[in-house]
Amino acid sequence: MKKLIKIIIRTLLFLLIIVTAYGLFLYQSDPYIKALVQNNESKLFYRPSTKIEPLNNFDYSEHILTVDDSIKIHSYVFNPSSEAKANIFLVRGNSGNTSQGQELIKPLVDNGFRVYSTDWRGYGKSSGVPNYKGVIKDTETAFVDFLHQTKNDSIKTIVYGMSLGGQLAVKLTKDNQTKIDALVLDGSLESAHSFITDNFRAFYLKSFTNDPNNYNQDYIAIRDITQITNTPKLIIHSINDRAVPFERGMNIFKAAKEPKIFWKTNTDHIKTLTDLPDEAIAKLNALIQ
Template sequence: MAARIPRLLLISALAAVTIAQTGCSSLFFYPDNQVYITPDRLDLAYEDVWLDTPDGETLHGWWLPAEGEPRGDVYFLHGNAQNISSHVLNVAWLPEAGYNVFMPDYRGYGRSTGETDLEGALHDAEAGLRWLGERSGNSQRPLYLLGQSLGGALAIALASEWVPRQENPGLTAVIADSSFAGFRAIAREKLAGFWLTWPFQAPLSWTVTDEYEGVDRIGDISPVPIMVIHSVRDGIIPIHHGLALYEAAKEPKQFLRTDMPHAGTFMLPEYQRALLDFMKGSAETVPR
């Protein structure tokens, strides 16, 4: 046993060094380029979208047009694993409800070029929103920013700068579903849950910037309405993260407590209706 303890400490130290060298990026990004399902297999019309980022990457995304006259546009930022083809089911119901959907892949995901990192993903989220603004032109349609899990954290960071700068297009509402209170906060929590990295949870979490912590930024989204969605059954990101975000948000705000697996909110029609009601109410109260 005495000989085994130093060996375990060595393994832990090697794991810590490996994670530190990547800046803990591996905790946030799990991309692949496999095609899981395409919108046409869900009887959805769609267009492939290609857009260039200011730093030279090319992002791939899908534009899902609304059925009939559009009620608004939804900009969807997906979670940290796989790519848009595994996340499309989360928004496949929105075109039938009358909403256009634009969903891009971050760099390194799917058919997008580059390698993933936090700063890059934040740049990609902004580039996608600017593309959507150009696509919409002078349209006065409501615009909703919807992010799930990692996408929710990116959405909060993006909106917290977009709204104070009064950028165009203006946001009608922001929705953060199954998201975490902050990048450094969730990094430390996940590191503490793994025995190899538990001894190094504090110093390793410091390699993650605290510049984009959601609880510090979500208040800057006001007066744009925000909905925070979180499940009591979320085994990936516990509900205390959602509650912390909601507490830090300013009015107008709404909390939707669900009972679904992580990021499985919109599998149930009742939660779809709750989101649609929030979106409709936001469009009626926010001047365009």
Template structure:
């Protein structure tokens, strides 16, 4: 039940009977509110870095509330120019999102990516608070790596990962935490948890009456559009596609308008979370990394 309704908010509905899908989704929403419906994890290993000729380490991190998180450290193939901390989208796990960052080690960037609780080999069950906690633990682990002390650190969040990364980065910069962030890249990210929940609920006649009360189950401090200005003066790059069928284009524009300077906007024309299949878009991101 939960895995089906997770698709209602951020994934295309794959149930064969549309009316049945609406009833199933509405029933779960009424019972549980919105928070857990942002997450659609699985434990399948789709690909490992070695299949892409990448060197890697399995990293396991313990959380304060007793969970264990799994991640991959992918060192740069040559002398490292920097490190990218990657937070993936809401479906499957890091192995299905690997291709989004597998090209970076060859360009001279270390990559670290983790699975939130409940995803892949990470224990527990996902929710917004837990995923935010997990994303912070991953960034704190980077501070323990002596090989990143002399090079810049960047955060790259895609879709749900961008929303988590935005909240994390806004607090991280304000607290002057280590490692210092040299840039934040948000790709196909929604402007706020409550906002996107209300928007998606309003698209279906069966859930339309519940869009306001159910969205209120999500605390309003998770609205990225209200937080993104706090990342300044760290540079921000917003990437959003005019053909994004999951997160409408206006979310990227809203985030860009609310962000402080310096900031960049890259308008793309790929499907959701498919930015890096286009070499020119990779080059735009590399330019941002080099400039910062």
């Protein structure tokens, strides 16, 4: 009996050592797990790139805006070849930068929309390091500039949020309902906490993901969208979305007030404009009628 107990204890100790060693390996080798353990939001939520791709196929202008007296962010206005039928304030996802996402902008511009896109702090040519409070300041500063540049236009304004940018788009629309004619969300996050729980599901990470209070909650898409009243909403989500589960889009749609439309697609994450451009343009045209 004593021999059996010793074997069990040794086995358990061996398993504990293996699990601990594996945990340490993951902590050291996976920057996102390390960021989760350290609650480093800049690394957890944002994937900026400073590599700039040429924008030779666009008629565009570039603007440098100052945020908090020290941060310089770069914004871009892409013009259609004919008279614009609507202005789109585009809030992109958390990866790359505007120049690396031009395939999302081209279908809009080619079909008569003027598109305003901003690189948050740390993205593209913009200075600083992205963080939860900083990117909303950058977005709000850019929106003021957007309104200034379009103040003499008689066409409608659409705020279009993708992925992590969806949360920002909802917050912006909630705070500026008289200035925005329509809200579009594509693959939007439900909240910062939902992003964590969706992307870190392993049992050994549960203690770091269970408490929503561990993450900034100044703006939450599923909560803030309930305060948007008469603004038309188009909510797009793919059943094949691996980055943000389909149920997140459905939850946001259910929480939203009328008028609203849900569009279920079958593309990869935020690939609506590249994979279904004709359908997307048709729905945008209907939205601004």
